[in-house]
Amino acid sequence: TTDNSGSNQFNNEVTHNTPIKVSSSTPRSEIVEDYLSAVATIYYTYTNNNTTSSIYSGSGVAVYAGGYIATNWHVISEVVVGSSGYGLQVEILLDGEYQKFNAKLLWENVNFDLAILRCDYHNIKYVKMKDRWINSDNRLKITEEGWTLGTPYDESLFGSYRSGYISWNHTRVSL
Numbered sequence: 001t002t003d004n005s006g007s008n009q010f011n012n013e014v015t016h017n018t019p020i021k022v023s024s025s026t027p028r029s030e031i032v033e034d035y036l037s038a039v040a041t042i043y044y045t046y047t048n049n050n051t052t053s054s055i056y057s058g059s060g061v062a063v064y065a066g067g068y069i070a071t072n073w074h075v076i077s078e079v080v081v082g083s084s085g086y087g088l089q090v091e092i093l094l095d096g097e098y099q100k101f102n103a104k105l106l107w108e109n110v111n112f113d114l115a116i117l118r119c120d121y122h123n124i125k126y127v128k129m130k131d132r133w134i135n136s137d138n139r140l141k142i143t144e145e146g147w148t149l150g151t152p153y154d155e156s157l158f159g160s161y162r163s164g165y166i167s168w169n170h171t172r173v174s175l
Contacts, residue, residue: 020038
């Protein structure tokens with residue numbers, strides 16, 4: 001793992017300005033492989049006495065050009081409501097190597113368990129998200145099939161794939 005959290009090695013020029021594209025006939029295994037480059041593992045950082053520690057927190061996915069990452073509110077909530085000294089980092093797979101970059105919270109909605117971060121590295125490949133869950137005639141339906149790709153429970157599970165069905169859990173859509 002390379003840590004670029006304090007480095008100016010990468011500029012902020014955006015060169016990935018179109019989403020990852022796959023066709024409806026692409027096998028799911030190939031889609032998952034293509035989408036791995038848009039997955040981000042999220043860490044809390046805590047600085048105390050000039051020593052910074054990283055603590056695994058969850059995952060997100062790049063959803064727009066320029067380093068914008070969608071994640072769940074519960075993944076980053078401790079940093080937002082925690083004490084000073086906490087920050088966020090994201091780890092992404094670049095050229096076959098995992099690299100960490102600082103990130104900041106741009107938007108959150110506790111009721112929908114959603115948050116948007118922006119990574120200091122602005123060239124993450126991203127996926128196009130469909131607005132199918134709020135005020136949409138084509139919104140997600142309970143029992144509709146879906147799948148996730150992320151880093152659940154433990155950072156060693158980077159890129160885990162899971163299929164399931166949409167269900168409603170009081171305040172958020174879950175899989």
